[in-house]
Amino acid sequence: MGHGKQARERHEHDGDGGGMLIRRARRYEWSAAFGMLGRRRQVYDGLVALSGVGPGDRVLDIGxxxxxxxxxxxxxxxxxGTVVGIDPSPSVIAYAATRSAANCTFQVAGAQALPHADASFDAVVSSLAIHHLPSDDRVTALGEMRRVLRPGGRLLLADFREQPRHLRLANLLGVLARHARQHHSMADLADLVGxxxxxxxxxxxxxxxxxxVQARRSMTDVSAHREGSRP
Structure with missing residues (x-):
């Protein structure tokens, strides 16, 4: 690999706050479509169904x-209803904001410190994002998700349990963006939510x-995860 290409990849996936940022939105879209073998809509609609969200809900999409x-x-x-999407990468947030419905809003923010008030969402969803966080930050991020959920609010997390065979082959051929090569096992999702x-x-x-994994904030849990509410 030439030095110019290495520099471009470092720029496209610079770390921020210990995580990894997606810099090239169009390239990410291509990689995501490839990773779902043309069934991206069906896969994600299945995740929406598993989340249990419905008309009128206020939902936060992490990463x-x-x-x-x-x-x-x-x-x-x-x-x-309303959906708020957060991501630490300004470029993908700008891309998302120009392509979404009126009931969507987007913010540049990390999962470890959510800029939202306690108990302000009915549901939190996150797909293929937790593995981007440093392992030491994952419980902190889950605690923030719990904090912003109302008591009884629902959580859905999804990530690759292993890299699919066709992505392993693509890696060998060098045709995937670097972020797509970072997917790895997240078998401990249930442990994290616990x-x-x-x-x-x-x-x-x-x-x-x-x-x-599907989870919820207990109906009897009326305390914030930590002292104080974010604005």
């Missing part, structure tokens, strides 16, 4: 990237090589 899942959730909550004091309500596997 929303280019906003694909955000847009699918927006269809489910309808015009009476350590963040969520109630686990379901888990399972989905094509292609996805693992998901």
């Amino acid at each position: 929303c990237g280019t906003g694909y899942l955000t847009r699918r959730v927006a269809r489910a909550v309808g015009p009476g 350590r963040a004091d969520f109630e686990l309500t379901g888990s399972g596997d989905r094509w292609p090589s996805l693992r998901y």
Whole structure:
């Protein structure tokens, strides 16, 4: 690999706050479509169904990237609901904001310190984002998700349990963006939600090589995860 290409890849995926940022939104979209073998809409609509969101809900999408899942959730909550997508990469947030429905808004923010008030969402969703966080920050991020959920609010997390065979082959051929080569096992999702004091309500596997967990903030949990509310 030439020095110019190495420099471009470092720029496209600079770390920020210990994580990894997606810099090239269009390239990310191509990689995501490739990774789902043309079934991206079906896969993400399946995740929306698992999240249990419905008309009128207020939903937060963590690590929303280019906003694909955000847009699918927006269809489910309808015009009476709202979806907020957050991501630490300004370029993908700018891309998402120009392609989404009126009931979607986007913010540059990291999962470890959410800029939202306590108990302000009915549901939190996150797909293929947790693995981007340093392992030491994951429970902190889950604690923030719990904090911004109302008591009884729902959580859906999904990530690759292993890298799909076709992505391993693509890696060998060198045709995927660097961020797509970072997907790795997240078999400990259920452990993470338990350590963040969520109630686990379901888990399972989905094509292609996805693992998901469903959880909720206890109805009797009326305390913030930490002292103070964010504005």
